Amino acid sequence: MDAKITLLPGDGIGPEVVAEAEKVLAAVGSKFGHTFEFARALAGGIAIDQTGNPLPDETLAVCRQSDAVLLGAVGGPKWSDPKAPVRPEQGLLKIRKELGLFANIRPVKIYPALAEASTLKRDVIENVDLVIVRELTGGIYFGQPQGPVDGPNGRAAIDTMHYTEAEVARLMHVAFKIARQRRKKVTSVDKANVLASSRLWREVAHQVAAEYPDVEFEDVLVDACAMHLIRRPGDFDVVAAGNLFGDILSDEASMLAGSMGMLPSASLAEGKFGLYEPIHGSAPDIAGQGIANPLATILSAAMMLRTTFDLPAEADAVEAAVDSVLARGYRTPDLAWSGETKVGTEEMGDLVAQTVIEA
Ligand code: IPM
């Protein structure tokens, strides 16, 4: 296969982790006989510095001409002044919206070798294997009006949580289809006891659920879901949530796996196109030190191979290589518990790439 992949390294540790995923994709290419052509473009803070725009038109154009996009991370203290006219995160929201990436898939799986890295007890996390399906182009992230609305009582600001029936339905269909490939259970998350948009969400979720009678379905309020994720995470299979609730629950769920550094994600449009990115941020505190964990980005590349390129054997090879490297005791500092071999970002990438080649 001949495929075009756009790399958006972004800020902080983004460039470091994307470089390792590129290395692993190149290894997959040479092992399995595919040609991956890489383009690079600016996004986030680095794009603000160089062009004044967190998502230059040229970046969007390059992404549109490619089969898939791999993003590192955007943001950092340099650009986080709340008064700043433009912010790196606006670039991320814009690319999601412009490319129609409405479904964000965030699998959470426990690597046996990492059970000790989690702050939760081993018997609680042992059977965790869940996927968060987060709505990504609607909800309170995009609802209008949004912004300051200063009035007679002083400074004020407003955000709007807005969902249409169509937006909820297409997200729920994605969740049910994923559930059919797995343990056939969907948990829909909302706050229907308080929010009107959540009552619509729940109604539509039930309508869609009726089309999948073979899949078990439940609603859970978001606050209760936050609790159950810690108390009985092994019970969840597919968790479908709106943009804000999915954002919060996926950070929480990442801690089941021991480190944010392990969680990949795919942001999908209708069709095969996807943007793949680790769920962690730009981690400015450790940027440039060569110690960031590249595995979430490498696992995001594996999701790309499986989902956009229909290359399940290649995706399996990358995931098996990650398993093997961890089982052999190699750890980036975020995962090191005691007695394991500490490695840096590049060495971790080399180990995975080499394992793919030698398998
Ligand atoms: C995520 C991040 C982003 C989000 C930020 C960086 C805008 O937290 O991808 O989860 O809130 O969607």
Ligand code: MG
């Ligand atoms: Mg987040």
